[in-house]
Amino acid sequence: MSRPAPCPIYTLRGAGAPLNTLHFRCPGGDTPLLFSGSAKGAIHIWNLNSRRAEMVVEGHCGNSVIWVSTLRSGDSLMSQGRDMQVCLWDLKEGRSEAVDSVWTGSVGFCQCSLLETSPSNYLLAFAGSQTEEIKIIEMPSKNPVSTLIPDTKLGMVMCIKLWKSDSGLGPLLFAGYEDGSLLLWDVTQRSELSHVKAHPEPIMCLTFDPRHLRGVSGSCEKKLSSWMLDNQNNIQLQDCVMLVNPGVSQLRIRDDSRLLASAGWDHRVRVFSWKKLQPLAVLQYHTDMVLSLAFSDHQDPRQRLLAAGSKDQRISLWSIYNERADTG
């Protein structure tokens, strides 16, 4: 008989608003932290040891925060809000002040994508002010690298993912558009490498595993579409995974490329095996749409967590498939 469905190991309450985005930072020695961005413009920094909010950063003038991330080096936090700003925060020694900001001009919900090219430099991709426009700039110098606009009308940019392949090409970027198209861009050449129609509806989220060159995207329908990249950098659609209820707001692959998690509009988080896309678990806790997901970057695999942020203003934390022994 199968095991009973798992329960969250604990939950974080008190954000007071729907949680649009989550981000872990669990470096070896320090306190593990979880950053969350709420619809009321607050960024909560949760201490996972005390399970309390350690600090609340109010930025973006009360506008919804749709994306948070940290840089590998130092205590800088990046956040993107609906006020069309991407801010860089300095959190050293308990400070919380915006040190820099970039104006994006995008009115959509497209989350930024970050790619650290060297310890000091990184690329930031975000949707631009025009409908189909994606801008990539180099930080911290804010030099524009390129602007990507497709030839045909595809609607708004819904989600982007910036990555760099091992084959030595320049940074590449996946972008999902409003009409369901999925494009692979070469950032430096500013050229479309591949174009497929992955969904009939807008692509809500996508994620990509550079190790296996496979990705998956979700929409507001009942299926996840998986695809892979062949040697000529063409996107090849693969089989779909059917869901019970429609709508996916976020997809995440765990760092060890074993698990895929999807945040469902039906209040549930679904966990799949990444290799064969077998359904493994349905995490039921929330009473409203799950908006965001994050796998923690703990160095000890046994401590890894999955966090889910929901419209019901709670964050649930789950510990599943952390040990080979316990899964057998």
Added chain:
Amino acid sequence: MEPGSEVRLRVAQCFRTLSSSTDHGDIIDALKTLNSYLNDGAESRTTSAEREEFRRSHYSRTLRVLVGQLQADWMHSLSAAQLSQVWDPLFLKGPPDQALLVLMEAVSELSPSTGLDRLVCITERFLQSGHLADLLWSFCLQPAPSGSPQLRETLLARLTSLPDITANKLHPNNRALFVPQRYYPLLALEMLAALERTCQALRGGTDCSSTFVAQTLGKVCVQGHSGPVLAVMAPRLAVCTRSDMVWQRVCWKLLENVPERWMESVLTGLVQAVKSPDAFSRIVGNLVLTNKKAHFVLTHKVLLLQYKYETPVLRTLLGYLASDSDRRPLLIQVVRSVSQAWANPSAVKHTPLEQQLYVSKTLLLTVSLLTDSELQELRSDLLQCMLGGMQSHLDSSVVRIRTMGMVVGECLSSRMEINGTKLKFEYKQNEETRELLSLMTPSMCTEPEPEPADGAEFAEETREPSTHRSTSQSRPASQRSKSDPDSDLDSDDDLTPYDMSGDQEMSRASPPRYLRDCLETLISSEDSERVELSLRVAESLVRRNVFAAKEISVQMTKVLLHMEDKYSIDGFLALRQAAMVALTVIDSVPVTQYLTTEFYSLNYSLRQRLDILEVLALAAQELSKPASDKTTPSTSTTSELTSYQTNNPADWRQVVDKRIQSKTKLISKGSTQPVTKAAPNRYAPVAGYFFFPLLRNYDKPEVTFDLLGSDQLVLGRLIHTLGLFMHLAVNAPIAAQMGAALLDFLWAVRYHADQMVRRGVLFAVCSVFLSVPSQSLLVDLSEQLFETRTWLADVAEGDPDADCRSLAVQSLVLLDKSLKKQLQDPTALSLES
């Protein structure tokens, strides 16, 4: 002096010596003299003419004299060695038929003594040393056998009933060799030996007769020992006849010579013992064409009158009929008669189910054996059979018969290829349907018969599967490695899924919280989701708000009864039924009044009428249970709505209880179960409302509803439901009246043609006997009881349906028990007086 009289003189002298002499020397001499007539050796002192004379006319008498002298003094004084030298050979070396007769006669006449023991030993040696084969062979050789027909008859009787004779006499000290399990295989081997010698003699040009062997075989079989005998003979015959024409002819002759009255048991035994149609065909030959009895048995009796044989037997028999062009017309004839039997509507109604299954199997087997041209020839017959037969099968109220009809119809239509169309039914696959379907594929039972003489073949066979296995094992392994090029990557196998049953469709609307809202939705809403939710919560709403439910119970029942599954809701019937049952339980009197009236009114489908009966039955059941658990709503409907509760509360309670128990030391174990609380029976006061209205209008046919006519399905259910009401009314004051009314009602339908109805009737009678107090059974129903008894006895004996028979027996037992209890109870008698 001529040799005859000389022999007589000398034998008479010996007899005198044996009976009167007391001198050992004389006696031994006499015995030696007698022995000399049996010794053929060159050193023999007697001429062959003398020996012949002795064997013919003096041997039996000699043995009788010896048996008569068993108690004589010299018998006790002779040593064992002497006895075995001069006494035993007299029995073992002479003509075996006479010896056997004398031995059997003596064994059956003597009383237990050392003499009897001696004879039993001799008989045992007689059997062990193969004298039976000599005996049978001696009858094969002589075209005109010695002795009268009576003698032959007696010998045959002794030969076939030796185990009985010895068992009667020697029990419980019978010898192992004489028990039927050992004796009959031995006899079979001896018969085979005799046949073997016959074959050799025929090859040598000598004439032989197998009449006596055939008679022996027939007699043994008719006495019921065909199993052990033919289990030995059939495989050997099958092997021998494979290449040897002489053996084949001997076999054919043997079976031809079996007397007609014994033919049937031989053939049925043989067809069961033989493993393949070919072997049967080799052994039997064209007997079915030449012998009337064989023809009747093989083409009619086994197929249509009996139904005890296994499917392989049918395969053998029909394969035999099909395997030869001379016998092929018989197969056609069989197809005709079997298809008629299958399609006969009266047979469908009146023969036992097992026989119908048997006939269906036969039909499918024969049809699978027909060639295409023969099918063309039989087309019209088969088509008629199929159409008529399907109709009568599908009309039946027994599910197995209906399924059988569907399977046979499918198979026939696919075999006949009527304009390329095929029938296709939906039925549940089970063991039976699979077996029937498998009959259409020709069997591969032509497996090589084991060749006992040839060991090498055996060894090869046993070796082959192992090599097969090894190759088949290696193949999937290589496939797997091919299909998974990246199997070195971590696989998903160690990720065992969690339970995902909670992952179900979300519904947008919320379920109604008030009963009136629920009813409103059910009446008027066009929104499928809301209707479904309302239906799902209807039961719990009714049970939670008893007072609100009472206000609208009849109206809601009406709505539910007329509700159709417009949106194909999952579990619609069960939900609707649960809600109606809840209403009936909460507000029994008005709802039952409504339902029972509607049961007999116009414009309802059979389904709705059956629903009414089911609802009433379930409600009665619930009412009759103790009321303690009435408030627990069914949990299944609410589980998906509570998403916060991730684990089942029952689970943790179990776990906690288990932990407490494991930590607790129990000094003594009291009653762990909670004491059941006494509660009033809620059914007893309303039983009449459930019961009597349903009896009111059964014989009033409506345009759309004719209970005593074609709607026998409903009638069966009605009677069953009434029986259930009766059963549940045990201990209720009204039970006596109900019982009387029910028996009255049942009287009209007790011999109904449909077996489901009859089963229902018998069930109801059982429940009457169970529920009505025995006193009132005797007092109020006395005049009906007698007739009921006779009727039940009749059913128990003659009903074609096995269930009906057993139910009838059961009700008789119940009736007797109840009456006995009443009659033996002195207080009851005094009350009566």
